[in-house]
Amino acid sequence: xxxxxxxxxxxxxxxxxxxxxxxxxxxxxxxxxxxxxxxxxxxxxxxxxxxxxxxxxxxxxxxxxxxxxxxxxxxxxxxxxxxxxxxxxxxxxxxxxxxxxxxxxxxxxxxxxxxxxxxxxxxxxxxxxxxxxxxxxxxxxxxxxxxxxxxxxxxxxxxxxxxxxxxxxxxxxxxxxxxxxxxxxxxxxxxxxxxxxxxxxxxxxxxxxxxxxxxxxxxxxxxxxxxxxxxxxxxxxxxxxxxxxxxxxxxxxxxxxxxxxxxxxx
Amino acid sequence: xxxxxxxxxxxxxxxxxxxxxxxxxxxxxxxxxxxxxxxxxxxxxxxxxxxxxxxxxxxxxxxxxxxxxxxxxxxxxxxxxxxxxxxxxxxxxxxxxxxxxxxxxxxxxxxxxxxxxxxxxxxxxxxxxxxxxxxxxxxxxxxxxxxxxxxxxxxxxxxxxxxxxxxxxxxxxxxxxxxxxxxxxxxxxxxxxxxxxxxxxxxxxxxxxxxxxxxxxxxxxxxxxxxxxxxxxxxxxxxxxxxxxxxxxxxxxxxxxxxxxxxxxxxxxxxxxxxxxxxxxxxxxxxxxxxxxxxxxxxxxxxxxxxxxxxxxxxxxxxxxxxxxxxxxxxxxxxxxxxxxxxxxxxxxxxxxxxxxxxxxxxxxxxxxxxxxxxxxxxxxxxxxxx
Numbered sequence: 001x002x003x004x005x006x007x008x009x010x011x012x013x014x015x016x017x018x019x020x021x022x023x024x025x026x027x028x029x030x031x032x033x034x035x036x037x038x039x040x041x042x043x044x045x046x047x048x049x050x051x052x053x054x055x056x057x058x059x060x061x062x063x064x065x066x067x068x069x070x071x072x073x074x075x076x077x078x079x080x081x082x083x084x085x086x087x088x089x090x091x092x093x094x095x096x097x098x099x100x101x102x103x104x105x106x107x108x109x110x111x112x113x114x115x116x117x118x119x120x121x122x123x124x125x126x127x128x129x130x131x132x133x134x135x136x137x138x139x140x141x142x143x144x145x146x147x148x149x150x151x152x153x154x155x156x157x158x159x160x161x162x163x164x165x166x167x168x169x170x171x172x173x174x175x176x177x178x179x180x181x182x183x184x185x186x187x188x189x190x191x192x193x194x195x196x197x198x199x200x201x202x203x204x205x206x207x208x209x210x211x212x213x214x215x216x217x218x219x220x221x222x223x224x225x226x227x228x229x230x231x232x233x234x235x236x237x238x239x240x241x242x243x244x245x246x247x248x249x250x251x252x253x254x255x256x257x258x259x260x261x262x263x264x265x266x
Numbered sequence: 267x268x269x270x271x272x273x274x275x276x277x278x279x280x281x282x283x284x285x286x287x288x289x290x291x292x293x294x295x296x297x298x299x300x301x302x303x304x305x306x307x308x309x310x311x312x313x314x315x316x317x318x319x320x321x322x323x324x325x326x327x328x329x330x331x332x333x334x335x336x337x338x339x340x341x342x343x344x345x346x347x348x349x350x351x352x353x354x355x356x357x358x359x360x361x362x363x364x365x366x367x368x369x370x371x372x373x374x375x376x377x378x379x380x381x382x383x384x385x386x387x388x389x390x391x392x393x394x395x396x397x398x399x400x401x402x403x404x405x406x407x408x409x410x411x412x413x414x415x416x417x418x419x420x421x422x423x424x425x426x427x428x429x430x431x432x433x434x435x436x437x438x439x440x441x442x443x444x445x446x447x448x449x450x451x452x453x454x455x456x457x458x459x460x461x462x463x464x465x466x467x468x469x470x471x472x473x474x475x476x477x478x479x480x481x482x483x484x485x486x487x488x489x490x491x492x493x494x495x496x497x498x499x500x501x502x503x504x505x506x507x508x509x510x511x512x513x514x515x516x517x518x519x520x521x522x523x524x525x526x527x528x529x530x531x532x533x534x535x536x537x538x539x540x541x542x543x544x545x546x547x548x549x550x551x552x553x554x555x556x557x558x559x560x561x562x563x564x565x566x567x568x569x570x571x572x573x574x575x576x577x578x579x580x581x582x583x584x585x586x587x588x589x590x591x592x593x594x595x596x597x598x599x600x601x602x603x604x605x606x607x608x609x610x611x612x613x614x615x616x617x618x619x620x621x622x623x624x625x626x627x628x629x630x631x632x633x634x635x636x637x638x639x640x641x642x643x644x645x646x647x648x649x650x651x652x653x
Contacts, residue, residue, distance in 0.1 A: 090612075091310040104608035108531070134453060140392035141381040161381050162304075162374015165392050167314040171454025173607040177314060177374060179305035198303035199374025253607075256453040 046214045051232030053151045054129065054206050055261040056220075057240050057249070059227045060102070064121030066225035074124065075099070077222030078204070083195045085185035094176040096204040097126040097219055105252055106264075118266050124228070126219075127174040127204035128252065128260030129153045135166035135175065144201075150232075151261065152206045162199040171253050172260070175203045206230075233261070267415070270644035271637040277489075281636060285629045292626015295619040296371060304374060307620040312612035313603040315372070317620050320599040321627070322368040324474070324591060326445045327467060329361035329402065331475020333438035334505050340431050346498040352417075353486065354479055355410040356638040358438075362403040364631035371623055391448045398441045405434045418645050442467050449602065457535035457602040460523070466516040467594075472509035474590040476502045477583035482639075484580055490643040491652050496576065503579045507567035510586055514560055517593075538611065539601045546611045549600065552592050559589035 067073070078084070078097045087093055099122040103110060110119065129146075133153050136146050143159040144166055146152070167175040181198045189195060193209060196202055207217035215221070220228045231240035240263075243249075249263040274282075299306045309316050335354035338344035370376050387393045409431055416423040446464035453459065480502050487494050524532040537543050542550045566572045566582035573579055600614050616624070 091308070092305050093311055095311075100608055104610060107609040137389055138391065138452070140387050140390040140396070141378075141385045142387050143381075159378070159381055159385070160375065161378040162376075163369075163372070163392060164314040164374065165390070165448075167311065168603075169452050169454065171452075171607055173312070176311050177309075178303065179307075179309065180303045198305075201374075253454070258453065 049211045049214055049216065051150050051211075051238075052234035053131075053232060053261070054211075055231065055233045055240055055263060056126070056129075056206070056217075057229040057231075057243055057263050057265060058124050059229070059265045060118055060121065060123060061265065062225050063124060063223075063227035064117060067223070067227060069122060071225075072099075073222045073224060074219035074228060077218040080188070081190055081207075081210075081218040082193050082205075083182075083186050083190055085182035086187065087180070087185055092179045094178065094182060094202065096176075096202075097124060099123070100125050106250065108253065108255070109250060115266075123264070124219075125172065125174070125252070126262060127153060127206075128172055128258070128262045129204075129206055131259030131261060132257060134169040134171060134258060138165045138169040140165065147208070150211075152208050153203075154205060154208065155202060157194070157196050157200045157202060160200040162201065164201060166201055171256050171258060175201050177201050267418075267641055267645070268637075270641045273644075274640060278636075278640065282633065285633045285636070288622075288629035289626045289633065292623045292629065295622045295626070299371070299619055299623065300376070304372075306617060308615050308617045310612060310614070312606040312610075313600060313614035315599055315603070316614050317595075317616040317624055318368045318372040320595045321624055322365050322372070323445055323467075323599060324595040325361045325365045325368070325631075326399070326442055327471025327594065328475045328478060329358045329365065330438045330442040330468070331471050331479070332358035332406065333435055334472050334476050334509075335479070335502070336431065336438070337435055338501075340428075341435070344501075346495065346501060349492070349494050350479065350483055350498050350502075352410050352414050352642060353483060353639065354475075355406050356635060356642070357475065357479060357482065358406045359403065359410065359638065360631045360635040362399055362406070362441075363634055364627050365399060366403075367627045367630060368624075371627070391444060391451060395441075395444045395448060398437065398444050402434070402437055402441050405430060405437060409434060414642065414645075418649065420649070439468065442471050449599075454607060455602045456529075456531040460520060462516055462519060466513065466520070469509050469513035469516055470590045470594060473506050473513050473586050474594075476505045476509070477586040480506070480583045481580060481587070482635075484576065486639060486643065491647050491650070492643060493650075499576060499579070500574060503567065503573050503582075506583060506586060507564075507573060510560070510564055510567060513590070514564060534605050534609075535601050538604045539597055543605065544611045546604075546613045548613050548615055549597050553597055556589045556592035556597070559585040559592075563589060 063071075075097055079086075079095075082096060084094050084096055102114075102119045102121065102123045105123040105125055129152055131146075131151060133144075133146055135144050136153060139145075140163060141159050141161055143156045143161070145154055145156075147154050162177065164177050167177055178196050178198045178200055183189070183195050186195060207215070207219075210217060217228075217230050220230045229240050229243065231238040233241055233244075235241060243265070244263060247265065249265050251260045251263055254260070295306075307316065307318075332354040335347045335351045339347040339351045370379065373379055382393055382396050409427060412427045413423045413431075443464045446467040449455070449458035450460060450463040480499055483494055483499055483502075486492060521536060524536045527533075534543060538546070539549055540553050541547065563582045563585035566578055566585070573582070604613065605611050
């Protein structure tokens with residue numbers, strides 16, 4: 001059953017693509033055209049960016065040295081594009097990508113003599129799109145699942161019953177629950193992406209909707225310092241693959257065996 | 267049969283009315299929660315499960331504990347439990363209904379709950395928990411109805427019910443095992459990631475459930491003309507004593523492994539639970555009350571002179587019940603989230619709406635139990651020729 005539904009979603013995605021190919025300007029709106037990637041050519045044809053195993057690289061040095069403590073570009077772009085609400089009360093908080101300390105993100109992998117530039121700076125955290133996602137394993141309705149084609153951990157907010165078992169199971173604290181109606185708390189609603197209702201779980205989707213229309217993830221696009229890299233690990237020629245092969249990188253809580261697909265360069 | 271619950275004394279109706287007040291207050295709060303969302307609770311993205319799920323967990327244990335009267339009576343033909351077995355099964359029925367209600371009020375989208383059956387997901391423990399709990403409810407309704415109907419007619423229960431009774435025994439164990447698996451199978455939550463969680467749940471259940479049953483049987487003896495001997499009550503006391511001792515032993519094993527190994531991810535949870543962490547210690551005083559009550563109850567339960575006095579036994583049972591309620595209904599679930607995956611302490615405390623919704627579900631359970639017990643009392647009094 002779940003498979004059928006997914007097939008349906010895929011098909012509707014394709015339908016959307018066909019629609020988008022016809023009139024990109026109308027579909028994407030004005031403000032968004034600046035973020036269109038090279039794959040989306042000017043002649044109106046949109047090619048989806050496809051990959052077999054998407055991964056994100058966070059270059060902590062670039063992030064902290066060039067971006068600095070107050071840089072919020074990636075967060076702002078992501079949260080604007082995805083209609084992520086702002087709540088005053090931290091109990092209601094929704095976040096897809098956010099800053100935390102190195103200590104908080106890597107408390108089992110640090111020591112007191114680490115480079116202060118790293119330990120005192122920010123660490124961007126988001127859904128790890130695990131290869132073996134615990135959230136998917138526990139969901140009682142298959143409202144969250146790992147997409148076979150490219151490994152993105154997807155979320156069906158229409159099927160989610162709001163039991164929050166996935167929030168409990170996630171070892172990375174990457175999932176948020178809509179404790180209240182989020183809509184009044186969205187500064188400016190982006191009509192290109194669905195808003196959510198109260199009582200469902202949400203998280204980073206690696207910009208699956210942008211990839212489908214030939215655009216890189218919003219956070220990657222927004223980072224002026226190249227601290228976020230996104231690419232296909234199955235492709236030996238991809239930039240992410242080359243960078244990972246060139247040096248040392250770490251992942252959050254690797255000992256759990258979840259195979260997180262967000263890598264950190266320190 | 268149920269018509270017996272529709273006639274009763276002023277005291278009976280007064281009690282029903284008293285429970286109804288709490289049910290209505292809770293229902294009003296639930297309407298608010300339904301409209302606003304779970305934001306009316308103290309839950310957050312750091313502590314996504316709290317009071318409701320903890321009560322669910324505790325009550326699954328109470329429900330499972332019916333097996334402690336069913337097993338000796340049906341498997342070992344321990345006749346003394348004859349009169350209280352149906353009372354135990356009714357505790358199971360009302361507890362399972364409370365469990366289901368707690369799950370319902372905890373859902374963000376409660377009216378989508380049937381998606382669990384529409385998209386059955388074998389790898390989700392929550393799916394299995396729904397299956398075993400529903401099955402356990404059906405089994406207990408069936409068994410208690412059939413056996414009590416026979417008792418009323420003064421005949422032996424039909425032979426076909428026996429396989430269902432036998433099945434209900436491992437089934438009772440399964441509901442609490444699966445409920446423990448909800449927690450113990452999560453790689454990211456060190457506090458619950460322990461093979462002893464299910465055995466520990468069962469031990470605490472087999473102490474708290476029979477302790478409650480002892481209190482209930484003594485109340486039934488007081489408010490009705492039913493003659494229930496001391497023997498089954500004392501025997502239940504022995505069961506509570508063993509189960510409580512095993513439970514405390516299991517808890518100490520957990521504490522030892524966590525504290526002596528000194529792995530930060532493990533020990534921090536225990537620190538938070540019993541001492542407080544980073545200046546946050548909302549649960550610690552409660553846990554010490556729980557610990558003291560546990561030791562106090564064990565002294566009363568283990569010394570035969572104390573245990574065999576029903577007045578002291580009932581005190582021990584109250585202590586056991588409160589101690590285990592704090593342990594499971596307050597500490598166990600929340601501590602799994604503190605500290606959170608970032609090593610930060612974000613505390614949780616139930617809000618007023620959450621408290622009253624919880625209270626109303628307990629009132630609902632008490633109402634169901636009262637009605638079921640009323641039927642048993644009226645029919646047994648009738649059979650015995652009191653009216």
